[in-house]
């Protein structure tokens with residue numbers, strides 16, 4: 001009888017480009033299931049060379065539509081593309097998310113495209129940690145470009161900057177008046193800014209406003225920025241500006257590799273992944289040992305959170 005396939009067989013199959021194996025591996029890694037650590041170790045070894053592009057921006061700006069266009073562009077160049085659609089609040093935006101997926105899903109049967117959606121399940125360091133694991137699997141699968149779509153709201157913007165090499169921030173002409181009020185966070189993390197829906201009125205003003213806002217932001221302290229974030233107009237509907245966007249994305253990737261900033265970013269990504277790994281293990285192992293007796297003792301004031309917490313952390 002043949003031996004039951006072990007985790008390393010799964011890694012071998014992913015390395016050979018087997019999508020079904022990648023899908024299984026992703027489920028294991030993302031859910032932190034048994035065998036996960038041995039697998040994650042192997043996947044990590046085969047990763048570190050793809051361009052990870054974060055596609056962020058407000059709801060409805062056209063992130064999925066642009067992602068679909070970029071997939072088509074990369075496929076025409078015979079590049080292999082991985083797509084992670086990150087939904088931080090699947091319960092709230094369920095309907096919109098399905099629409100999202102349809103736009104990208106027209107590529108789902110292409111063997112050169114691997115698409116996966118990730119939803120938060122309230123894990124400690126949940127989504128960001130899961131994205132790292134997923135990226136390593138996609139790189140092992142041979143993806144040259146990994147597109148990660150996230151809705152840019154508050155905290156998520158910062159998180160995408162800690163996993164992506166290049167952050168593409170998508171707005172629309174309708175956002176023109178909001179540019180002034182645009183969150184400083186988005187301004188800081190964007191490597192490339194796009195005014196999408198350029199087929200609608202107001203794109204020139206929106207581009208000018210965005211450029212002005214970026215100029216103001218950067219003059220405060222960082223006059224000599226080695227990479228000036230470009231602002232482009234695109235239409236995911238008509239295809240206008242898509243080749244230019246792809247070319248700027250390539251330009252940023254070349255800049256990262258030439259300048260050493262790519263290596264610095266990779267180090268930052270690994271530091272974040274390590275931080276989440278430690279948080280998950282340490283916090284989980286301590287919390288697993290909180291008993292009802294401990295809670296009872298806190299209610300009757302025999303002990304307190306600090307004393308219990310210290311004891312649980314020290315007695316690991």
Ligand SMILES: Nc1nc2c(ncn2[C@@H]2O[C@H](COP(=O)(O)OP(=O)(O)OP(=O)(O)O)[C@@H](O)[C@H]2O)c(=O)[nH]1
Nearest residue numbers: 058059060061062063064065096100197235236237
């Ligand atoms: N006119 C026009 N409409 C567009 C363009 N790009 C996207 N849309 C439309 O805008 C709507 C939202 O597009 P999506 O690609 O789902 O936007 P998204 O940013 O992924 O949205 P969420 O993931 O829900 O935040 C859809 O109805 C698209 O058809 C564009 O360039 N021009």
Ligand SMILES: [Mg+2]
Nearest residue numbers: 063064100149
């Ligand atoms: Mg979307």
